[in-house]
Amino acid sequence: MDARILQEFRAIVGDRGLITSQEELKTYECDGLTNFCVLPQAVLLPRSTEQVQRIVRVCHRERVPFVARGSGTGLSGGALPVKDGVVISLARMNRILEIDFANALVVVEPGVINLEVTGRVAAQGFFYAPDPSSQSICSIGGNVAENSGGAHCLKYGFTTTHVLGLEVVLPDGSLAHLGNKTLDAPGYDLSGVFVGSEGTLGIATKITLRIVKRPECIQTLLAAFSSTSDAGAAVSGIIAAGMLPAAIEMMDNLAIQAAEAAVHANYPDCGALLLVELDGPIAEVEVLMRQVHEICRKCGAGEIRVAQTEAERAVVWKGRKAAFAAVGRISPNYIVQDGVIPRTALPRVMTEIERLSAEAGIRVANVFHAGDGNLHPLVLYDRRIEGQEHAAELLANRILELCIEAGGSITGEHGVGEEKKMMMSKMYAEPDLETMQRVRCAFDPEQLSNPTKVFPRPRLCGEQPGEYRPHPVELAGIAERF
């Protein structure tokens, strides 16, 4: 990279905010998806919105692409650097700026860790609802980029539900406030578009989050079934009974084995495990929990446990939250997939995954957010065995195709990023993608903000520049823009 540009960056963030040595840059060459690696030209660590703006203005002027990065825990290569570009790490912008209990909101910088938000408001009986499994290390900025979910989004919604407003540095370095602390700010819901745009529309530098009052009571039921289809029938029964649990999670036998090996969650050894969490007023939860118990029993559940205290619940959740990493105990390498299907397609899709797995001679462990049909098949392989990595990738892609065929999605919470951008053409028709890209052109006509991600191919914004063009009446001096 041009020494002049680096000098300019150094003047903005100081020596300690600029990384250029090859050795240190290695830390940033990938995110949680480690099979894609690109070394950036430089990494910048701004401490304020103003510094982010100055950096982005330089990038815009010099046409240097940039990739914003939070904690780097993403699983789709969304924070993968681009060649000839820089990484802007928001890790040092990690202050909680404001806590307003009366209005149930907090204002944070993007580098704040997800679990820290709950940590700061728990004493007053609040929590921050989105809870991705990586919540002890992932950042709010990254959550905003990916529209992160988690086990409890079945009831509470995703990151986008909890983002009230954003301060955003746009790809030309200008500042815009999307949404607000108050609801329904007049105009287009740009905050709704920005959340989940995977860093392609700009960089969020302040985020106003909704916090939620902790329910009076939380109970978690754990039920052991002999097969995933029996467990699936229980899930259908719960939904048909008109309940909306806070979470419904399922693990198959291989995933249970892995969790046991890793964290000794004391799960029963069975074909499929169901976790059902209900929360709300005590009287309500008790009635409904009895129903859930009954439904599980009818669907053939063997052992059923109900965790009522915080400590008991923590044990029950431990195995589930550790599931991805735990798979490392039973396989040297694995691919985490993130497909979504209409929940009722579960038996069909599961059978097909089993068939494909047997055919390819590659094991697949399954962890689901069963309530909303979000599958996390873990495709297990050994890189040292020739051809197995390739076969595993093919299988993983085939599973996503199954999800699309079933009317689902290629990603429920991990994002498209670098990994699944080619799958986008299978999920959406060309006009759909074209329309999304027009919106991108409105935010980032030069395509500098995390370019080459999400979409299978870039769209030129040339003929319809989203940039501001003065209107004739404005040029004539009879009107002005405010």
Next chain:
Amino acid sequence: MRNAFEMASLRIATEKGAAVPWDDLRAIAGAEQVRSAGPGDRVAGVQPEAVFEPGSEKELAAALHCAEAAGLSVVPRGGGTKTSWGNPPMCADLILSMARLNRVIEHAWADLTVSVEAGCTFQELQNTLSQHGQRIAIDPLWPERATIGGILSTNDSGTLRIRYGGLRDLIIGMTIALPDGTLASSGGKVVKNVAGYDLPKLATGALGTLGVITRAVFRLHPLPHNLRSFTFETRDLTDATRVMLAVQDSTLAHTGLQARYSEGRTPAVDVRFEGTDAGIAAQTETLRKLAAPAAEAATSDAVWQARQELWCSAEAAAIAKFSVLPASVAETCGRIRLLADSLGVQWCAVVQGTGLGWLRLEASSAPAIHQVLQTLRPELEQVGGSLVVLHRPAAMPAIDAWGSGGDAFPLMLSVKQQLDPRGTLNPGRFIGGI
């Protein structure tokens, strides 16, 4: 000095006067689906020339493209319950009626989703969903006539929002027709999906200025086993806000929370619970303790119609939606009372626990109403709130419906230029003259 709103008005005004390509429209869908517009088709006083009633998404997209090519202004219309919302259009040549696009496409009840054409009325959809004990958890205005497309375009959710979120939290997929004839889908029919941009949110609340919503997919909720409403008579504005905040700050799982204010009466606070009998009974006790010393009054579920009732005999009234922080409701209503009293304007309001409120102003002098709104808006904007005018008396001086878009406005304009570069859809009706 002119602002962007007036500026855009100028632009549109100079471009007016295109002719409706009758033959082209008839060729798209047959002669019976095109007709001359009558006085009943007026949009905020503007007389359109033609009404086109497509029978399919493709016909709609083709007609839209044809209208754009001819330089027409197009106004999409569902049940016509909210055509006066927003600013009056700068021009309106062609009405795109959604009346025939009214099917419930798929109620996947076991997946808790529904896919529906935009012209379906809310009530009809709700009737279908209730067959499996489900609902879209919103309670919009005029459900018998209001259509899904219109409800989405005006972002009209209602009192259930406090528990289930707004439309933005319930919409999971959408197809829109763009003026260039593109039919674009985004989202999907699964609840959890982060593939691509969330365009359903972009079109929600856009008042049909970016594209015409042709179908939508929603996540559903079970119908409650039981519901019960409570009303408390509070002492004054401060006391009403105290009760609202206490309920919000509790572990109660209420699905409705609103305060009703009207001149000469002490404010009433309504609370609704849904769920099992046992759950409701247990919460009732807690609620009474929280609300005390406010006295419980006889009530019925009809109190949740209060917002809609603001529109009753409203010819001489103005109605505005405002949004403030929940903790500022008492202060806001105090300010409204002071302003209204000083100008001889009668007022009443319904404010939800979310900080969203609907205000009705009435007076023999329309300019006085105008002055209340004009004074109030910048004060609310100053503290991060907003005020949107939904209904105005005919005699009232013109007022911008929306207020400020802040520093995001240039971006909104860019989005509009990308999706509707010729300003075909609802010109001038949206914020800043968009």
